[in-house]
Amino acid sequence: MIKITDLRLTVVGIPRHTGFVNKHVIVELFTNEGITGIGEMSDFSHLPRYAVDIKDLANVLKSMLVGKNPFDISLINKELLDNFPEAMYYYEKGSFIRNGIDAALHDLCGKYLNISVAELLGGRYQEKIKVCYPIFRHRFIEEVEENLEVVRQRYAQGFDVFRLYAGKNVDADEAFLDAVQQEFGSEVKIKSLDFSHLLDWKESLKIVKRLSKYDFEMVESPAVRNDFDGLYHIRTRIDHPISEHVWSNRQQYEMIKRDSVDIYNISPIFIGGITAAKKAASAAEVVGKSVLLGTTQELSIGTAAMAHLGGTLLNLNYTSDPTGPELYVGDVVKNKIQYIDGYLHVPDRSLPGLGVELDWDLIEKYRIDDLSWGDVTVHQLQDRTAQVK
Template sequence: MKISRIQLFPIATPRETGIANQHVIVRLEAGDSHVGWGEMSDLSHVPMYQFDIPELERMLNELLRGRDARNIAQIEDDLIRFFPDEGHMYSRSGLVRQGIDLALHDLNARALGVPVYQLLGGKLRDRMRVCYPIFRMRSVEEVEPNLQRVEEKLTQGFDLIRVYVGANLEADELFLKKFTERFHGRVEIKSLDFSNLLDWRRVAMALERFDDLCDYMLVESGAPRNDIEGLAQLRRRSRRPLSEHVLHIHHGWQLLSAGAVDILNVSPYLLGGLRASLRLIALAEAARASVLIGTTQELSLGTAAVAHLAAAARVLDYPGDNTGPQLYTADVVKAPVQYVNSHLLVPEGPGLGVEVDEDRLQAMTAGAQWTFGTDLAGVLDRTPKERPSARRGDSLQG
C-alpha cells in the first residue's frame, strides 16, 4: 500500500472564549483508494512563526511518496531524522510528526476496518476522565466570568476543571476562594497549572496560600522550563504530586532520574504522535511513575487520537486535559468526539472513528487567518484582546 499523495490544509478555528487557533489538517492517500487523516494541532503559540505550507507539503511528498504506508516504524524513524526534537514546549517538528503519525494510523486502521486502538495493541478502557480549562487571570475582573464559565460547563456535565495560575496571585486567590464557596462537592480541581511562569520558590509560597483555599489533585509546571533541579526542590516540599510536560524521551528520563516529578504529562503533539507517546508511557511504567495525557487543545481528529492512546495505555493514573472540541465553535468533522460526565469516550468506528467533512474543510481553509496579533499576554493566556486586564494595560510579570 504505497503512499501516493499528502495534502496539507491550514485552518483557523474560533474558541468560545473569543479567539481563534490555527491548525493544519493532513490528508494522506495510499493504494488504490485508501485515505487517512491527521492533525498538526494548535500552532497559535510562541514562537510566532508559521509553516510555509506549500514548501512543507512538497517536502513531505518528496520524502514519503512511494513508501509503504504500513511500515509506520520506518516512516517514523525517517521523520525523526528530518524533523528532529527541538527541545521546547511548542516544537513545530513534533507537530509535523504528529500529523503524519495520526494520518498513517487512521489510514491503516481504516484499511483493516478496525479502530486505531487495535493497532496499538487493544483496549484497556473505553473512556478517559478529562478536565475543562479555566484560563489564566491577570485581573480580579476576570474572576467572576470564569466562575460563570464553571457553572455553564457543570450544566453540560463537566465536574472537573484545570486552573491556570501564576500571573496575578490576588485574582487566583479570589477565584479559588469563591470557587470553593460556590462549587464545593459539585466540581473538582484537577490541577493548578503554573505553566512555567514562576520559579519554584514563588510557586511553593503560592501553594501555601492556595492550600488553605481549595482542594486539588496535583501541581503542573511549577518551575521555569528546563529547571529540573527547581522542580526537584519543589517536589520535595509539595504536599501534592507534581506533573511536567515531557518534551522528548530523554527529557522524560531526566525528569524521572532527577526525582523532579511524580507524573509525566504525555502529549502526542509534543512527542510526535501515538508511537512516541506509548514509549514515554512505558518509560513511566518502568520508573513506577504516573501518567496523564496532556493537550494543546486539539480538534476532534487529534482528540480522537488521544482517546485511542488512552484506551491502550497501560499506565494512566490521572485525568487528562483533552477538551478541545468543547472549546472550539467549529470543527472539520461531521460529528465531534463524545463526552459524558467529564469523560472522553473512545470512538469505536474504523480508523480514528471520526469522519472529515471535506466541504467544510475546504471552506475553513479558505478563511484561515491569524487572530492574536502582537498581544503576547493573549497568546500566552489563550484569552481575547478585549479581556478586562488588556483594557487596563496588563503586565506579563503578574
C-alpha cells in the same frame, strides 16, 4: 502492496469561545488502494512565533512519504525525527508536524485492517477517560466572576473537574478557588494549579503554600522549562504530586534520572505523535510513574488520536486535559468526538482508524491560505484570548 501516493495539507483557522483564532493543518495521506488516512497538526498559533510555509512543507513531506508502505510506522517516524528534530521545547513546530503525519499513518493502517487505532495499538484497557475543563489565567480580579460563570455553564453540561491556570494574579486565583468552594462544595473538583513554566520553582512554591488550604489534586509545570532540579526541589517541599509535560526523549530521561515528577503529562502533539507518546508512557510505567493525557486543545481529529492512545494505557491514573473540541465554535468532522458526564469517550471500535470523518463543508468554512501571524501579543498566545484588557 499498499503504498502512499500523495499528501495534502489544508490549513483551517477556527475561533475559540474566547475569540482567539487557532490555526491547524489537516493532513490527508492518499494510497494506491483508495484508502485515505487523516491526521491533524494542531495549534500552530502558539510560540515560538514563526510560521511554517505550508506549500514547502507539503513538498518536503511528499518527498519523504510517497512510495512508502504506511505500515512502516517506525521507519517513517525515524525519518520524520531526522528531518524535524526534537528541540527541548514543548511548542516546537517540528513535533506538531510529526504528530500530524503519525496520526494519519495510524488512521490509514487501521482503516486498511478494518480495526480502530486503539486495537492497532494493542487493545483497549478503558472505553472512556476522565477529563477536566480549563480555566484560563486570571490577570485581573474582574475575571473571577467570568470564570465562575464558565464553571457554572460547563458543570451544567457534565464537567465537574477543572484545571486552573494560576500564578499571574494570585489574589484573583484565591478569590476564584474560594468562590468555587463556597458555591459548589465537593461537587466540583480542581484538578490542578497549572503554572505553565511562567514562574521559577521558588515563586511557585510560595503560591502553592498560600493556596493549599483549597482542595486541588496536583501542581503542574511549576518551574521554568527544563529546570529538572527545580522540579525536584518543589516536589520534595509540597504534599501535592507534581506533573510535567514530556516534549522529548532527552527531557523525559533527565526527569526520570532526577526523580523530578510524580506524573508524566503525555500528549502526541508535544512529543511528535502517537508512536512517541506511547513510548513515553511506557517509559513512565517502567519507573513506576503514572501519566495523564495533556493537550494543546486539539480539534476532533487530534482529540480522537489521544482518546485511542489513552484507551490503551495501563498507567493513565489521573484526570486528563483533552477538551479541545468543547473550546472551539466549530470543527472539521461530521462526527465530533463525544464527551459525556465529564468523560472523553474513545470512538466506537466498530469505526476503523481514528473513527472520525472529514466534513468538507466545514473545512471550506474555516479554510485559510497559510499559517502567517497576525497582530497578537505574547499574553494572547499564552492565555488564548482575543484581546488583552
